[in-house]
Amino acid sequence: MTLNIPTLTLNDGHPLPVLGLGTYQIRGGEGMQQILAAIQSGYRLIDSATNYDNEGIVGEAIRRSGIPRSEFFITSKLPGKYHGYEDALMAVQESLARMGLDYFDLFIIHWPLPKRDKYVEAWQALVTAQKLGLIRSIGVSNFEPEHLDRIIAETGVTPAVNQIELHPYWVQEQNLLENEKRGILVEAWSPLGRGSASMHEQVVLDIANKYGKTPSQIITRWHIDRGIVPILRSTNPVHQRENAAVFDFALTTDEIAAINGLNKLDGRIDGQDPNEYEEFE
């Protein structure tokens, strides 16, 4: 049976599924089959990136599924080496060609890379690509409030989405408020803490027992109940189905707060601070 994943509406009026499939390190023929399995389970939001070297197999899985393109919500990301305006416009077109698509539902700037100081140019290029019909919704990733304010002030265009690191060890309460204040939908990357110990915390296990759910379903539901769209990676079809079977229960305010209480001061998975992070090329 195919799971039915609900949608919500972005600030530009476009619908977005409330959870999606992450594809970091999912590559090659086996990766294509793993993505296809997720699509067959009901996933429609697929999150790729030029830096993941898998845009080709994402496009192939879409075609092999036989499901109409219009039912999907396909995302890719602009790498830092293409932050210049002309390079960024070319990069969107190259990504589309690799996927074999003629538009993206969402295209986002992968990292702000503030030391290079070209993310405003990159944003101007996404605004143009949207006007050209190459992208439906434009967004950013790993943008801090000061980066958001700068692109909004310099272009007058607010991102639809900001994809940031979020999991029970890194709950980012203030950052969520900053995005909400600006009308930006937050997507969570590494929503399961990349399979970290947070899935085995007693508070998560207790809530899982109460609802007869698994720890990953509780964490997935915690994101959704906080108004966040989790981008969940799994290569395992059983886990893929499990992670998306979360629409028959909801957490209470106290349960959400209890999971928020797992936050750690140094909770980032790899210490990737958006103000410092540099991409390797």
Ligand SMILES: NC(=O)C1=CN([C@@H]2O[C@H](COP(=O)(O)OP(=O)(O)OC[C@H]3O[C@@H](n4cnc5c(N)ncnc54)[C@H](OP(=O)(O)O)[C@@H]3O)[C@@H](O)[C@H]2O)C=CC1
């Ligand atoms: N914008 C950005 O800068 C970034 C974006 N991302 C995006 O976010 C996505 C998700 O983040 P990612 O870091 O991949 O990690 P996740 O937090 O999604 O965790 C993935 C890990 O959890 C395991 N897992 C998934 N479901 C279950 C389950 N039900 N039970 C037990 N284990 C489970 C997976 O193993 P298994 O395969 O065996 O199920 C895998 O090892 C990425 O794939 C990418 O698309 C990620 C990092 C940065």
Ligand SMILES: O=C(O)C(=O)[C@@H](O)[C@H](O)C(=O)CO
């Ligand atoms: O996966 C991504 O989107 C990244 O941006 C990477 O930085 C990833 O988070 C990573 O940890 C690479 O070592």
